[in-house]
Amino acid sequence: MKRTTRRRLTITGINLAVVAFVALVALTVDWGNVRANFWNPDGTTFDGGNWGDLITTGVVNTIKYTAIAFAGGLALALGLALARLSPIATLRWIATAYIEFFRGLPALIVIFFFGLGLPVAIPGWNPPGGFVGSGLIALIVVAGAYIAETLRAGIQAVPKGQAEAARSLGMSGGATMVRVVLPQAFRVVVPPLTNEFVLLIKDTALLSVIGVQIGQRELTTVARDFQSSGPTAGTATSLVQAALLYLIITIPLTQLVAWQERRQRKATR
Amino acid sequence: MSTPPSSTVPAIDVRKLCKSFGDNEVLKGVDFHVDPGQVVCVIGPSGSGKSTLLRCVNRLEEPTSGQVLVEGIDICDPETDLDQVRSRIGMVFQQFNLFPHLSVLKNLTLAQRTVRGRGKDEAVEIARRNLAKVGLSEKEDAYPAHLSGGQQQRVAIARALSMDPDMMLFDEPTSALDPELVGDVLAVMKHLASEGMTMMVVTHEMGFAREVGDHLVFMDGGVVVEEGRPASVLGEPQHERTKAFLSKVL
Numbered sequence: 001m002k003r004t005t006r007r008r009l010t011i012t013g014i015n016l017a018v019v020a021f022v023a024l025v026a027l028t029v030d031w032g033n034v035r036a037n038f039w040n041p042d043g044t045t046f047d048g049g050n051w052g053d054l055i056t057t058g059v060v061n062t063i064k065y066t067a068i069a070f071a072g073g074l075a076l077a078l079g080l081a082l083a084r085l086s087p088i089a090t091l092r093w094i095a096t097a098y099i100e101f102f103r104g105l106p107a108l109i110v111i112f113f114f115g116l117g118l119p120v121a122i123p124g125w126n127p128p129g130g131f132v133g134s135g136l137i138a139l140i141v142v143a144g145a146y147i148a149e150t151l152r153a154g155i156q157a158v159p160k161g162q163a164e165a166a167r168s169l170g171m172s173g174g175a176t177m178v179r180v181v182l183p184q185a186f187r188v189v190v191p192p193l194t195n196e197f198v199l200l201i202k203d204t205a206l207l208s209v210i211g212v213q214i215g216q217r218e219l220t221t222v223a224r225d226f227q228s229s230g231p232t233a234g235t236a237t238s239l240v241q242a243a244l245l246y247l248i249i250t251i252p253l254t255q256l257v258a259w260q261e262r263r264q265r266k267a268t269r
Numbered sequence: 270m271s272t273p274p275s276s277t278v279p280a281i282d283v284r285k286l287c288k289s290f291g292d293n294e295v296l297k298g299v300d301f302h303v304d305p306g307q308v309v310c311v312i313g314p315s316g317s318g319k320s321t322l323l324r325c326v327n328r329l330e331e332p333t334s335g336q337v338l339v340e341g342i343d344i345c346d347p348e349t350d351l352d353q354v355r356s357r358i359g360m361v362f363q364q365f366n367l368f369p370h371l372s373v374l375k376n377l378t379l380a381q382r383t384v385r386g387r388g389k390d391e392a393v394e395i396a397r398r399n400l401a402k403v404g405l406s407e408k409e410d411a412y413p414a415h416l417s418g419g420q421q422q423r424v425a426i427a428r429a430l431s432m433d434p435d436m437m438l439f440d441e442p443t444s445a446l447d448p449e450l451v452g453d454v455l456a457v458m459k460h461l462a463s464e465g466m467t468m469m470v471v472t473h474e475m476g477f478a479r480e481v482g483d484h485l486v487f488m489d490g491g492v493v494v495e496e497g498r499p500a501s502v503l504g505e506p507q508h509e510r511t512k513a514f515l516s517k518v519l
Contacts, residue, residue: 162366165367169380170384171383179379183370
């Protein structure tokens with residue numbers, strides 16, 4: 001048998017196996033039950049269904065919390081990254097310890113700690129937004145550790161000659177960092193930062209573990225509430241709806257990252 | 270041209286300079302000086318320490334021991350305002366090191382504005398004058414990535430000149446260039462020399478050293494082996510190591 005023929009037969013075989021598997025699943029599944037439990041028409045209509053709360057409360061708050069956590073995390077991360085690259089050993093040590101500590105913990109634990117532990121441990125601990133405020137601080141603290149490593153890599157990716165050229169012109173260390181190194185570093189880190197942003201969108205779902213007021217609920221919390229009350233109570237319909245909404249937000253962003261990376265590869269430098 | 274015009278203080282005065290990277294001793298007690306208005310070329314095999322010597326002059330490399338005086342100022346003295354001294358020493362790198370995120374004009378105005386505190390109009394005017402000098406006036410809006418190596422290096426020279434430096438350091442300015450682009454850069458440097466700019470040039474361009482240099486220093490193994498007038502060092506080298514090196518490059 002010729003090699004091309006054998007190859008074609010292999011591909012046909014794989015395709016047939018996939019079709020057979022899909023057919024098997026399609027035949028085994030009880031579609032009526034799936035529809036009733038995962039896509040119950042009582043919740044998926046546009047009037048009287050779950051969409052209204054899911055979008056106007058859930059999606060809006062999810063985006064709001066992500067933006068706050070990302071902005072805060074970025075600012076914190078910039079300080080951490082600079083400290084990590086500092087000539088002063090104490091700063092380097094503190095930044096390294098911080099980053100290793102919070103990257104090594106599940107974000108969920110940190111959220112519990114800030115949301116439930118700190119109000120007990122520190123009398124008068126009452127950030128704006130209550131529990132959500134505490135949870136957001138936890139997300140900032142964790143995101144800062146991850147983004148710091150991304151920024152550090154970006155800063156170190158800028159060739160040493162750039163800082164040398166700036167310093168040889170008499171520019172101070174600070175001006176060199178702000179005017180020459182950081183603008184180039186940020187270009188390098190836009191794709192990984194967008195990835196961090198996507199991770200944060202999903203991490204805001206962790207806020208559902210702490211109690212919040214009704215208007216403060218992010219997407220997952222709203223979906224969870226629809227599991228126990230409303231037209232689709234007792235089904236997973238609202239979770240599937242929330243999942244769809246997450247994907248509508250995250251997939252364009254991950255595509256954006258892919259596009260940025262393609263463009264960066266094509267860039268002449 | 271080889272005698273200092275007015276000042277008796279050398280532009281660059283290096284004394285017993287030693288520099289080690291870990292266990293690797295790159296400079297082993299170098300004495301070296303450049304008078305105002307002088308063009309001093311430094312040649313030698315790679316690894317001889319010539320670039321390290323040049324980089325010690327504005328303290329991009331930290332000397333291990335010895336002294337570096339720039340216009341009489343000890344650059345290793347903690348009291349010295351290093352940024353201020355550096356702003357008067359133009360430096361041109363082998364790899365150009367233009368700022369890729371800035372246009373040519375912004376490359377030339379950034380340090381003028383942040384270090385010299387010049388206003389925008391003044392900085393732009395000075396930048397344009399220096400771009401004209403290197404023959405690249407039409408490129409002021411271009412980004413470095415869109416320029417040839419030779420053009421980038423000429424922009425780098427114009428960037429250094431825009432600070433009105435008292436002297437210029439050239440670290441193998443043509444070594445990263447395609448052969449056909451070397452001439453333009455050397456022409457700019459020659460023009461600078463003819464205007465009386467004080468220059469220290471680490472180079473492999475023997476023709477430039479012979480034609481433009483007032484003084485030639487041959488380094489090998491971290492020491493100055495031989496120095497003198499370019500024509501005599503290149504024409505009648507006294508040391509075996511100089512002869513061996515020149516026989517390979519000439």
